[in-house]
Amino acid sequence: MPSPATHPAYPAGLRLAGRKVVVLGGGQVAQRRLPALLTAGADVLLVSPSATASVEAMATAGELRWERRPYRAGDLEGAWYAIVATDDADANDAASAEAEERRVWCVRSDDADAASAWTPASGHSAGVTVAVLTTEPAERDPRRTAAVRDSLLRALDEGRVAVPRQAGGESPRVALVGGGPGDPDLITVRGRRLLAEADVVIADRLGPRDLLAELPPHVEVIDAAKIPYGRAMAQEAINEALITHAKEGKTVVRLKGGDPFVFGRGMEEAQALAAAGIPCTVVPGISSSVSVPAAAGIPVTHRGVAHEFTVVSGHVAPDDPRSLVDWPALARLRGTLVILMGVDKLGAIAEALVRHGRDPETPVALIQEGTTAAQRRVDARLETAAETARAHDVRPPAVIVVGAVAALGA
Template identity: 45%
Template sequence: MRAAHMSTPAYPITLDVRGRRVLVVGAGPVAERRVRALLASGARVDVIAPRATEGVRHLAEDDAVTWHQRAFDPADLTAPARAWLVHTATGRDEVDQHVCESAAAEAIWSVRAGDSTRSAAWMPAVGAGRGDADGIQVAVTGGGDPRRSTALRDAILIAMETGELPVARHRHPAQAPVEMSIGPRRDLDSAPSTEQSAGRVVLVGGGPGADDLITVRGRRLLTQADVVVTDRLGATGLLDQLPQRTKIIDVGKTPGHHPVPQWEINEILVREAKEGQLVVRLKGGDPFVLGRGGEEMLHCAAHGIPVDVVPGVTSAISVPAAAGIPVTQRGITASFVMASAHEGPEHVLAAARSAAPDATLVLLMGVSHLDETARGLMAAGRSPQTPVAIIESGWTERQRTTTTTLESAAADARAAGVRPPAVVVIGEVVGVREELLALEALPG
């Protein structure tokens, strides 16, 4: 392996793995992330592991990968076909070392998760530009320090996205090449160090769905985190860009299925922070808007754990906006009420009674009880013809909007196959979307 690792610079190269056989030894969370990255690059992936994460099992069931449910054998490198590249991420030093040595004997490149000094190749911190920077991929190596390389990669990506690095294409190919220049130097020394951040919890709002709707502060802390406790909503795509050393704990909840109860999530935060870790609790939307962030903050404080909060863009306002619906509009309504319909219509009806008659109602987690909610609102005096919009998976590629009326909402939702996560908007402001449709001027 690399005896002169610290003194000899690496030779950077980009690999085209399309259609090539890549062997991944291990099928835990780290290996799964590498498998997905390889698949996205077009590789033919064979996974060798006695056990696998649910995600890897699903990939195997869908024939996206071939999973050999057993321990690694050096013969795997050449049969059924010669591997072009090997990734090992078993979490066991002796196994990972055996894989790398076997690959070296066959003159096959190997990448070892967590220890680049003992593999023939290693992974840089990679990120893709968006907007004007679309098509630009940033890869940074940090001399074996993943925290350093990841922080620099994020700084470059943010600088591209904010315009500090001008990367827009010229209008005509004949014009001069794109010129890049670094803007005012960031005061990187002011960012909290690992030592300063250790032993605390940060509640970070990840926004409504799109990875680039998290705040700059939230993204920076996510990069610095030792542990990330995450839900299924929000900027979960950013998890794939975290250093391999980052411990990711998935406590995601789906409607009617809560694999990790809230009391246990509270205990996880305290336990990890007491280990001297910087723990980021990544939540969809805003931590304090139906996110149970207040409970987690109080629990940590009761155990002497410092807690910081980074607000997020709440889906209650931003998801309707993504569908072209303002929650307030001059001449229509000057107020809105947000409520959770997760446990039934009672909270919604109580909120509606306390609101102005023309107030917009925004319901989160309202799909499963939409029928009872609509009937209750009509019984309380809301017109059956009140416009309703149901926006599924806001700010993602799967976003879909169903418009209907209060009396038809439940039936139309069933007919359309509406599924959570979804935001329900009830009120005359839904008509603004129809005006935009007529003008062919919807957002996005």
């Protein structure tokens, strides 16, 4: 019989749902391998005298069974697959021998050549699982396989490797994609992949505009910019564009700044699509309410300083009858107040907060064009924040942070 060490591994996808898998050892190897086994639906038995905190939490949550003891003969009875990852070489050899006798595919963390199976470097993107193994035993290097996997996943995520749409799949379809605060690298992996698959992109001014340059020439880009106090595409027109292009059988991405459901009118668009009988996928984005302060060195919460933060829209002044914000209540809070779309109304907002009890000396930070190359930060006090903003010509888009945390990282 030829030696397994001289032949490449045969790739196969194991369907482990409901099938017994034995993991020997509760250390770092188990911590890395267990999540994928649990996602696959495996019936996992962990045998180990001890475990890392993360592995123990999986057992406590009932995701797996844990027998707190060393390996003993017979542990692999009824198993379909085994991972041997203890720090006891004799136990590893004995378990590997038992696996061979019982014809259980066995991975060994200490000696790959003695194993009957190898764990590939794997990942998921675009509904595809990528698993990489080296074909030459002499060149087996986990760093190399991980690098190949990562390159393939990046190519899938960025749309550089096409994944044909399944015939008869959901069509038309619309995705409401949160693009994040502006830096194109801060869009989610799923959002970037859907953008690469789009036929039509309806883009906001505050979305990651640099990503539009990467779209293929056939993609139609519709400018839905809502420029403050200037030209604007009515929300009804945006809804109609989404519906019209989707009914034409096109894949439509509504690219929005931040998160679609945080002052993004995403629900209005989802409701309009639902009324038209068009399925819609919502892809959350990184909200500027937390990401922009972070990019400027400001944590919206900090131990001993702020145990809460509140995000509020400032596009309507406190004394405007249309305002839905309880400004007196906000003034009484001790935590951080993050104001979006509030540059123009900052004077009225600051006056209302001070009038209802907020300390006029409260630190304020204004971050304009956060996470982009044009980002700048202006620091002020609540009482003079509007005057400072005017003096420094702070313009939208800008995030305003009110609270003691605004003094951090100044």
